[in-house]
Amino acid sequence: MAPILEVKDVTKTYRMGNVYVSALKGVSFTIEEGEFVAILGPSGSGKSTLLHVIGGIDRPNEGTVFIDSVDIFTLNSNRLAEVRLHKIGFVFQFFNLLSRLTALKNVELPLILADLTEKEATEKAQKLLELVGLGERMHHRPTELSGGEQQRVAIARALINDPKIVLADEPTGNLDTKTGWEIVELMKRLNTEKGQTFITVTHDPSIAEHADRIIYLKDGSIEGIKRGVRKNET
């Protein structure tokens, strides 16, 4: 079976003033459907850039990304937006919820973008919020929620369109240790229950340990790929 994700020779260079910074230097790997993968590396190693490229919100200078065997960077911006909407879910370190909308409305947003009616969207979003344990808090705005709760909303939003891949950028980075673990547990549970592929970026080895595989990134290159504890568990 073809891998769900194939990253092929991805190079990304930023220009900062007059200096060019290589964030990614020919990164290649594949990920199978249903895997829980951690990308581990110190800050500045290019983890977030890699995640943005995989998610199709940043274009590589060279190389490309195949999602479901589709080269996403041959698509025009509209098609790429559709890929982001239907095949990818994003979870950010700073949650990135829309502060004016309630938790429910935040989760509904991708469904609304996908042309569902308000009623359909609400029903689906409510179910998912209950699944992530926010059944009681769904009518609150992000500012009225704790960090852990906000991240649960963000995870629900990422999962709402049943994407093939969920990309999480330091999802525990802004949470205390206990809450961070709860989020990791939640992601692992959803990965098992829903069979979606999770790729999470982290600089915390103890969290990475719980993945099926760990991709070590340093200075824009892959240093090594290792099996995580989770595979050992099973």
Add this chain to the structure above:
Amino acid sequence: MRLKQTVGIAWQNMKHRRFRTTLTTLGVVIGVTAIIALASLGEGFRFAVKIRMEQGFELDVLTVIPGSLFAGLSRIRFTDAQIENVSQIPDVEIATGIMQMGNVTLYNGDKKASAFVATAVNFTEFKQIYSNRLGEYTEGEWPKRPQNNSIILGYNINYHNETAPFAHAGDNITVKLLKGFTLYPIYEYYNFTVTGILQKKGTPGLTNFDYWVFIPLETGQKIYGLEGKDYADLIFARVSSPDVSEDAAKQIEELFPPYQVSILVPITFIRQVDNILNLVQLFLTSIAAISLLVAGIGIMNIMTVSVMERTREIGIIKAIGAKERTILTMFLGEALLIGLMGGLIGILSGYGFAQLFSIILSRFMTRQQSTDTAFPSPETQQATTVNPVFSLEWTIGALIFGVLICVIFGWYPARKAAKLDPVKALRYE
């Protein structure tokens, strides 16, 4: 994303920034108000002027003048045969010749009155032409079988002195007429019997009968020694409808050698005046439209700021899968809603302002008139009352213009939002 939901989100965003939205909308409101107020007042003014002109000029009566209007003493006179030719034109219902004598003074015992002109008319034909203006009398009536010495007095001639009328129907009066010049003007006195005194009409046009007196045409000709020569100073011709008056005028002109007659066609006057007023109205409305343009720049300004403030939000929405088109529609939706709201409120307040202004104007003018006007009459008061006219074309036009301005000026910031790089937008603090 469905349009309804896009507009819904736009509405939410506007509600969220209520004060800013209100101020931005206010710009549009002021612009549309100015356009509607000026347009409806202008339209009302045009209408009022038109009504007054139509009352002042008999639209279906043409006046044939020998030579030009300013020819003075070099005028030729018309013969009965010429008048007959004019009346033969298919569109002309009736044509009649008249003579006019200036410097008229009337005496009734020790009472004295003056008139602009004494007009010698064929009583039967003249009545047919001006039937609606010669129908009412304070005393007496239009002579059915006129005698050589019948005279009809205009209202202001008889009631110049309000306490004591100059004459009553049946009174015998003496009329002093200028007969000609040698070294000095030559006046002569003639006796007439008052058959009727006209009701006040007070029309401000060329033919204000309030200041006229009428005597039989034959008498006039006799006074000037033109008896039996069928001569008249002017021809009044009534056409079947005002619409054919210009055509008829052309046909009348063709009856005479070139440059021998001029024809006053009231509808041409009115059209000319209407054209001028139309231009003035357009000019004023264009100035108002500029204020809407300023509002448009305000919208552009505010929306650019709004896009900057919402950079991160736009980045998030794009990252979770919004197309550029969706972002564009969301922002344009805001501009559209501002335009629609501002336009609708502007239309209402525009008509409100116009109404208010017309009330103030009419009060002001009434006060002015009671002190300033030389000839106060209820009719002239009417003329200065301008009622704003509701025009569907202007209303729809102003609304479309308002919305269009908003969308055009909203386009640039909306596009800027749509084109934002999501990665940069997500990093934006």
